[in-house]
Amino acid sequence: MSANASANSFQALVRLLRYARGYRRRIVAATTCSVINKIFDIAPEILIGVAIDVVVNQEHSFVARIGFTTPQEQIVVLAVLTFFIWAGESIFEYLYKILWRNLAQRLQADMRLDTYEHAQRLDMAYFESKSSGQLVATMNDDVNQLERFLDGGANSLIQVGVTVVAVGAVFFVISPLIALLAFTPIPLIIWGAFFFQRKAGPLYADVREKVGDLASRLSNNLSGIATIKSFTSEAREAERLRSVSEAYVEANRRAIQVSSAFIPVIRMAILAGFLATFTVGGMLALRGDLNVGAYGVLVFLTQRLLWPLTGLAEVIDLFERAMASTRRILDLLAVPVTVKDNEGKPLAEPVRGEVSFDAVSFRYAASGVGVESVSLHVPAGNTLALVGATGSGKSTLMKLLLRFYDPQAGRVCIDGQPIGEVSLASLRQAIGLVSQDVYLFEGSIRDNIAYGRPEASEAEVIEAARTAEAWEFIQALPQGLDTAVGERGVRLSGGQRQRLSLARALLKDPPILVLDEATSAVDNETEAAIQRSLAKIGHGRTVIMIAHRLSTIVHADEIVVIDGGRVAEQGTHAGLLEKGGRYAAQWRVQTGAMEESEALG
Structure with a gap:
């Protein structure tokens, strides 16, 4: 399991680099600045040793050998070098911070957009199997986690590597013996880093999962706040949230417990390397086998070499969190799209609106329900x-028409063209959908009506509202079309939302209009208004209605009864009543209920 965790992190990094191949120039530039900055950062320790050498050996110092004979000249030269080194370090620190931070911001913005755009192309089956909270956590929190690593952790990782290589080179030039002693703890430190990384990997993957669970719980509860209040379940839901939140805290606690143990262990290994350099180097300097200035360089560089390795704990912590997030992001991007879009092949214009289902069969993988050999x-x-009972397959046919799913057998055609052979954009532009579950976007009434045609004029928006019999209540609002509807339209009544949904579909002016139980959750007045609207807009337009209230479909050209995913009956209202079958029985139940209601009234 530990080996798998390590391999998974490495694979996630490789996948990330493949994804970021368009950013290679920026990555190379940022990496180069990080390397140069770290070399400049190490140089002052070398200059200190050289300065000690100047003070001790004066005319016989290292600097004297390159042409600066007097100690005064040597000090001035070192001062000038120090200035340029510090200036260079500052310049390249500025550059690498700018480059890494801008790269982090650009990459996270593009990655979030890519995941969102890919999610929009995914099949409806995917959204029915995943919670919205998990998806939001991936697109937001996971992307932010990766951005935090790129913002600081990537530079730290590079600079630790540069430190080991650059300082190691200086050590081996000055004293191979002390280099061996100073580098003795490094294998232990590296082993410890990978050991803790393997331990922390699965723990941080669990943390990311818990973040998704927490986001999902919050999203669901806030969306269902009215239900929670109506059932006085605030305390129960708060307890559920506390349980999920505590699971997240516990997952973090386990990860922190492992990552926090790294620094104390590595600190002792560092101390061993420093004491070896300090003691053995000092003895060699006292015997005259090692230049005093060189000894100073080694002592300072030992700290410069080993102490930054303690930062590996934080870097690995950031790295593991980032790789756990990266896996979730790239896994989402890797989800295949099975409903393929035939871009560039639109429906033939003009779209007349002839619709046919030819021996169509489809079953949902999870439930097994659907439709079987339906021809219409x-x-x-x-x-x-x-019409038909709940779960009989009526809405499934509409989903197949809109290509939310593809049939497993048979085909759906519009004007004789199989819809699987045309672009999704042209298909869905030809269909206006008004569903039972109306979704209004946060914004104004105008924005929601014009959602399908943002370029529509105000006169066209008003005409659509009039046709949907929504204009009267819109005019009565203080801000009219500019009235904010609130999140999901919470500031409007159910009937008002339904009329706006119909107006939105009408402004789109589609040749095919689909009403999926559009009147099942509205009052009698709204139902009557929608019926009047349909009487106006039905001329010259194909209308497919799904309805439980049979009174709303008596004027349909054809009524089809669906039962168990198959066509049980079809005909006109009068013809089906004469047959005395399922439709007639349901009609008697509903009209009887209406008469009883009127009698009771």
Whole structure:
């Protein structure tokens, strides 16, 4: 398991580098500045040793050998070098911070957009199997976690490597013996780093999962706040959230416990290397086998070499969190899209609106329900009504028409063209959907009506609102079309939301209009208003209605009863009543209920 965790982190890094191949120039530039900055950062310790050599050996110092004979000249030269080294370090620190931080911001912004755009292309089946909280956590928190690593951790990792190589080279030039002693702890430090990384990897993967669970719980509770309040379940939901939150805290606690143990262990290894350099180097200098200035360089560089390695704990902590997040992000990007888009092949214009289902079969993988060998034909401009029990397959047919799913057998055609052979954009632009579960976006009434045609004029927006019988209540609002609807339209009544949904579909002016139980959750007044609207807009347009209230479909050109995923009956309202089958029985139940209600009234 530990080996797998290490391999998984490495694979995630490789996948990230593949994804970021368009940023290679920026990565190389940032890496180069980090390397140069660290070389300048190490140089002052060498200059200190050289300065000690000047003070001790004066005319016989190292600097004297390159042409500066007097100690005064040598000090001036060292001062000038120090100035340029510090200036160079400052310049390249500025550059690497600018480059890494801008890279982090650009990469995280592009990655978030890529994941969102890919998620929009995914099949509806994916969204039905994943919680919105998990997806939001991936696109937001996981992307931010990667950005935090690139913002500081990547530079730290590079500079630790540069320190080991550069300081090691100086050590071996001055004294191979002391170099061996100073570098003795490094294998232990590196082994410890990978050991803790292997331990921390699965723990941080668990942390990321818990973040998703927490985001999902918060999202669901806030969306269902009215239900929570109505059932006085605030305390129970707070306890559930506390349970998920504590699971996140516990996952973090386990990860922190492992990562926090790294520094104390590595500190002792560092102390061993420093004492070896300090003691053995001092003895060699006292015997005259090692230049005093060189001894000073070695002592200072030992600290410069070993102490930054303690930072590996934080770097590995950031790295593991980032790689756990990277895996989730790239796994989302790798989810295949099975409903393929035939871009560049639009429906033939003009779209007349003839719809046919030819021996269509489809079953949901999770439940096994769906439709079986359904064949229907709707001539252009006609109205088809689908009725049947809940779960009989009515809405499944509409999802197949919109290509939210592809049929497992048979085909769906519009104007004789199989919809699987045309672009999704042209297909869905030809269809207006008004569903039972109306979704309004946060914004104004105007924005929501014009959602399908943002370029529409105000006159066109108002005309659509009039046709949907929504203009009267819109005018009564203090800000009219500019009234904010609130999140998911919470500031409006159910009937008002439904009328705006119909206006939105009408402004799109599609040749095919789909009403998926659009009147099942509205009052009688709204239902009557929608029926009047449909009477106006049905002419010259193909309308497919799914309805439970049979009174809303009596004027349909054809009514189809779906039962158990198959066509049980079809015909006109009058013809089906004469048959005395399922439709007639349901009609008697509903009209009887209406008469009983009126009698009780």
